[in-house]
Every structure is written in structure tokens, then in C-alpha cells.
Amino acid sequence: MTQTGKKFLEEFDLEEDLGRGAFSIVRRCVHKSTNKSYAAKIVKVSKMSDRDLMKLDREARICRLLKHENIVQLFEVFKEIDYQYLVFELITGGELFEEIVARESYSEFDASHIIQQVLESIDYCHKNNIIHRDVKPENLLLAKKEPNSAVKLADFGLAVECLGDELSWFGFAGTPGYLSPELIREEKYGKKVDVWSCGIVLYILMVGYIPFWHDDAHKLYAQIIEKPLEFPSPEWDTVSPEAKTLIASMLEKDPFKRCSARQALDSPWIQNRSTVARRLNRQDTMLVLKKFNARRKLKGAILSTILTNKFARTALLVDRIDGKPDEIPEKPKAQEVKKDAVIHKLASQVMIPEEIIQITDQFLHSCLKLDFEKLEQQCDPDMTMFDYTIAGTSMNGLNLIKFACEHSSKRNALISMLSPNVTFCGPDGALITYVRLTEYETESNTQMSQSEETILWKRIEGKWKLVHMHRSKNCCPSGSKPFLL
Numbered sequence: 122m123t124q125t126g127k128k129f130l131e132e133f134d135l136e137e138d139l140g141r142g143a144f145s146i147v148r149r150c151v152h153k154s155t156n157k158s159y160a161a162k163i164v165k166v167s168k169m170s171d172r173d174l175m176k177l178d179r180e181a182r183i184c185r186l187l188k189h190e191n192i193v194q195l196f197e198v199f200k201e202i203d204y205q206y207l208v209f210e211l212i213t214g215g216e217l218f219e220e221i222v223a224r225e226s227y228s229e230f231d232a233s234h235i236i237q238q239v240l241e242s243i244d245y246c247h248k249n250n251i252i253h254r255d256v257k258p259e260n261l262l263l264a265k266k267e268p269n270s271a272v273k274l275a276d277f278g279l280a281v282e283c284l285g286d287e288l289s290w291f292g293f294a295g296t297p298g299y300l301s302p303e304l305i306r307e308e309k310y311g312k313k314v315d316v317w318s319c320g321i322v323l324y325i326l327m328v329g330y331i332p333f334w335h336d337d338a339h340k341l342y343a344q345i346i347e348k349p350l351e352f353p354s355p356e357w358d359t360v361s362p363e364a365k366t367l368i369a370s371m372l373e374k375d376p377f378k379r380c381s382a383r384q385a386l387d388s389p390w391i392q393n394r395s396t397v398a399r400r401l402n403r404q405d406t407m408l409v410l411k412k413f414n415a416r417r418k419l420k421g422a423i424l425s426t427i428l429t430n431k432f433a434r435t436a437l438l439v440d441r442i443d444g445k446p447d448e449i450p451e452k453p454k455a456q457e458v459k460k461d462a463v464i465h466k467l468a469s470q471v472m473i474p475e476e477i478i479q480i481t482d483q484f485l486h487s488c489l490k491l492d493f494e495k496l497e498q499q500c501d502p503d504m505t506m507f508d509y510t511i512a513g514t515s516m517n518g519l520n521l522i523k524f525a526c527e528h529s530s531k532r533n534a535l536i537s538m539l540s541p542n543v544t545f546c547g548p549d550g551a552l553i554t555y556v557r558l559t560e561y562e563t564e565s566n567t568q569m570s571q572s573e574e575t576i577l578w579k580r581i582e583g584k585w586k587l588v589h590m591h592r593s594k595n596c597c598p599s600g601s602k603p604f605l606l
Contacts, residue, residue: 129199129206133161149211159196162207176278181207183251183280191242193262193275214263214270221326222411229364230398232326237391238272239319244382246280247312254279256318257296258325258414286311297341298331302374305342313376316385320371327364328356329409332372336542337474346374356405363390363397474543477551480585481576485536485557501579501586535560549580 136149139160150161164177184195184207199206214220217235221227239261246253255276264271281291288309295304301317303310324332333348335341350372352365367388373379380388389397480499487495539556546552554575577589 127199128201129161129204129208132199133159133208135161150208158211160209160211162209164205164207165203166205167203177205179282180277180280181205183277183282184209186249187246187251187277189242189245191238191272191274192245193273212262212264212273212275214265214267216259217261217263217272218258218325218410218414220263222407222414224407226402227404227407228398228400228402229327229361230394230400232323233364233391233394233398235272235326236319236323237386237394239274239322240382240386240391242272242274243315243319244386246274247315247382250283250285251277252281252283252291252312253277253315253318254281254291254294255296255299256315256322257299258322261322283311297338298334300342300345301376302346303376305345310376313379313381316371316379316382317376319382319385320368323368323371325410325413327360327368327403327406329406329411329413331413336544338545356409359399359401359403361390361397361399363388366390474541477543477553477578477585478538478541480578481541481553481555482538484576484587485538489536499585499587501581501588504586504588504590506590507592551578551585552576553578 132154133150133152136151136158139147139149141147145162145164147160147162150159151157152159166174166177169177181195181198184193185198188194193212194210195207196210197206197208199208221231224231239256243253243256253274255278256274260274260276262273262275264273279294283289283291288311290307290309293304293307295314295318299318299321301310301314304314321331321333332350333341333344335344350369352360352368357365367380367385367390370380370388371385385391484496484499486492487499537558537560539558541553541555544552552575554573557572557574559570559572572592575589575591576587577591578585579588580586
């Protein structure tokens with residue numbers, strides 16, 4: 122229910138932070154009368170646009186409607202002048218995918234039980250004419266930190282209301298790797314986009330990696346539309362035929378041929394799990410899934426802490442897209458535009474990766490040459506840097522770069538940037554990860570050191586500026602100075 126009379130702080134005590142976003146913070150709260158704990162999403166509405174306020178109201182309206190054991194429940198909403206408080210049930214089990222890799226064993230049987238709960242939540246949404254539009258690992262949580270805890274579907278920020286099975290253009294929204302072909306083609310779509318996303322999740326649950334992926338958005342969208350679904354050897358050899366059949370039906374590119382959530386739940390692999398789903402321990406899947414989680418966490422941590430704090434109000438993050446779902450055109454665009462043109466249009470916000478690689482290379486050479494004049498041009502004055510070899514904390518300011526340069530033992534070194542990987546965060550942000558190989562002379566011989574590094578670039582007044590640098594691993598040989606630059 123929505124509380125308009127009483128104030129939130131009259132009813133609840135606020136406790137520790139649980140998470141932060143561009144406009145909101147989530148904190149544990151305790152109900153004064155019952156002493157029961159909840160999670161309060163506190164949204165600062167005074168600086169939100171009318172469109173964002175409409176989206177917030179829609180999210181609250183949808184969450185109040187949905188009451189299911191596999192959906193994070195909203196209990197109360199408090200609307201006040203500057204803030205809006207959404208009181209959700211407190212989820213303490215963490216992310217599902219993190220719990221899986223911590224298990225001693227994990228099998229196809231377990232995956233069947235997991236996806237059944239996800240599909241139950243989606244089927245319930247669809248029965249209530251709600252399309253979630255953002256089913257992905259980050260939004261699958263566990264109710265408690267205990268065995269066999271219920272899987273909970275979270276985050277209805279992109280969810281929309283629909284009219285039964287009628288198709289409409291609700292806008293371009295979701296997470297790139299989980300987008301369905303019809304959404305990418307900008308066709309009218311419906312509930313089946315959620316089934317596609319669930320199919321992607323199930324594919325990852327089986328082998329630990331995503332079926333369609335490329336760091337370039339244009340190529341990623343082309344893969345999703347054109348590339349046939351594959352079950353490569355050897356990792357898929359031990360998966361039952363029934364599991365592959367279900368995944369194929371969920372990842373059918375034609376939405377009219379794709380199964381519904383209810384049909385997926387009725388599949389033999391779920392209904393006859395005890396006799397069909399294999400119980401072989403999928404140790405390799407757990408190992409690959411650990412790497413998958415690590416990549417998600419590194420990207421998510423940097424984007425959420427740096428982009429949110431510095432420019433989340435202007436940047437369109439590439440890991441979550443929301444393209445005006447309330448503005449529905451009279452005609453679907455896909456029937457008027459060629460497929461290649463659609464893909465090009467959707468990827469138009471992505472800049473050229475080579476440009477980011479080039480400016481990163483220039484920055485590294487400026488550090489080696491102690492060219493502080495260029496460093497001042499390349500770095501934002503309020504930049505932050507994390508290197509666990511230097512105090513193990515995050516530090517601010519350009520002076521830190523100067524300090525690291527002046528104390529480096531590798532001033533006359535040769536550097537190589539290996540495996541650069543560029544991800545764009547809207548039109549004005551770019552994230553590059555790479556392995557830096559440094560070759561330098563000592564009194565006795567030539568030595569090499571290697572580090573895994575991440576740089577976040579932000580376009581400010583038309584020029585790229587370094588706003589954050591992160592060293593995630595240091596491989597310096599013993600005896601060498603561990604400074605970053």
C-alpha cells in the first residue's frame with residue numbers, strides 16, 4: 122500500500138547501506154513496532170525528471186501487484202516531498218550465480234530446479250500481463266544464505282504492463298547479451314522476450330558462458346539475429362538431449378515459434394527432472410562460471426561506483442538500456458528498415474574501440490616519459506586510482522599519478538598492451554581492460570613484469586579524460602618496485 126499520511130522515519134529506523142544507484146540508495150530498515158527487518162529503496166525524487174518519476178511510479182505499481190514466492194515483494198511505499206521510500210522484503214542470500222560456484226557440487230538436476238523457479242516467476246508475471254524485460258544473473262537472488270533457498274526475481278525498473286498476448290513497441294530496453302532478436306530488430310514484441318532471456322540464463326547455468334557475445338555492439342546484435350544456436354563439444358556432450366531441446370525452444374529466433382514460460386515449465390526436463398536431468402557433477406561449468414562472475418563483478422563494480430558517482434545522470438550504460446518505453450510509435454519500425462540498418466542504428470552510440478586503445482597507449486607512454494604536461498591534459502583532476510600494491514586503497518587526484526611515475530623503477534622500459542578489450546558506456550564513457558607487459562633493464566639482466574589493468578575514460582567537453590584506473594592483479598617479480606606506473 123502507499124502511505125501518504127505517516128512519514129517513513131516515523132515507522133522505520135534506518136540501518137546500514139545495502140547498495141547505491143544514480144538516484145537511489147538501498148538500506149536495511151527496521152520496523153519500529155514489529156522489529157522486523159526490510160530493505161528500503163530510498164529515491165531522491167526532487168531532482169528527477171517527469172519521465173523518471175513516471176517510471177518510478179510504474180515500478181512501484183507493478184511491484185505492488187506481484188505477490189509470488191519467487192519474486193522480491195514490495196510491502197509499502199512512502200511518498201514524501203524530496204524522497205520516495207519503497208519498502209521491500211529483505212533478501213540476504215546474495216546473487217544466485219555466486220552461490221552456485223561456492224557449492225561442493227553442481228549438476229544438471231540443480232540447474233533444472235533453478236530455472237524452474239525463474240520460469241515460475243516469469244509465468245506469474247505474464248499471467249498478470251507484466252513483461253520484466255531484464256532477466257539476467259544480476260537480478261536472480263537467493264532469499265537466505267541456506268541450502269535450497271528460494272530463487273527471487275528482482276529489479277522491475279524496466280518492467281512494462283501489456284494487454285494479454287498483444288504485441289506492441291514498448292521501447293528498446295534490457296541488457297545487450299540478453300536481448301531477443303525481435304527487440305533488436307525493433308519489431309513489436311511481447312512476453313516472449315522474457316523467455317529468450319531465461320533461455321540465455323539457462324544456457325549459462327549449463328556451461329558457464331553466454332551463447333552470443335561480442336564486445337562490439339554491432340557484432341553482438343548481428344550474432345543474436347543471425348548466428349545459429351550452437352552446443353559445442355566437449356562441454357555440451359554430457360548434457361541431456363532434453364535440456365538441449367528446452368534451451369533450443371527458448372532461444373528460437375522466431376518469437377511465434379518460441380515456447381512460452383508455461384510451455385517451458387511443462388517440458389520433460391523440468392516435469393520429469395528426477396529421471397531425465399543428469400546428476401553428473403559439472404565441475405568444469407563451475408570453473409567457467411567463476412570467471413564469468415569475475416568479469417561481471419569487475420565491470421559492474423567499476424560502472425556502479427565510478428559512473429554513478431561521476432556522470433550517471435548523463436551516461437547511458439551499455440550494460441542496461443532503457444529507450445523511452447512510454448513512447449509507442451504507431452507502426453513497428455522493423456518493417457520499414459532493413460536489418461543491417463537497424464543493427465547499425467542500435468550500435469550507433471558505440472564509438473570506435475581503436476580510439477580508446479590509442480589514447481590509453483598515449484597515456485601509458487606519458488607516464489613512462491614523466492610528461493606531466495600531457496598527463497594533466499589526459500587525466501581528470503578528480504581522477505581516482507586503485508592499486509592494491511600501493512596501500513591497497515582507492516586514492517584521488519593527479520598528484521598520485523605523478524608520485525607513482527617519479528618512484529617507478531621502470532622509467533626506461535618498453536611497454537606492450539596485450540589483449541585490449543573496450544566496452545562503451547553510452548556516448549561519453551569507455552572502459553578498457555588490458556594486460557600490460559613491461560620489459561626493463563636491471564644491472565644484471567632484462568626483466569619483465571605483467572599487470573592486469575582497467576581504465577575508465579569519460580568524454581568531457583569533447584575530449585577523453587581518464588577518470589579511474591584500477592589494477593586487479595600484479596605479477597611483478599620479487600625485488601622490483603610495485604608502483605603502478
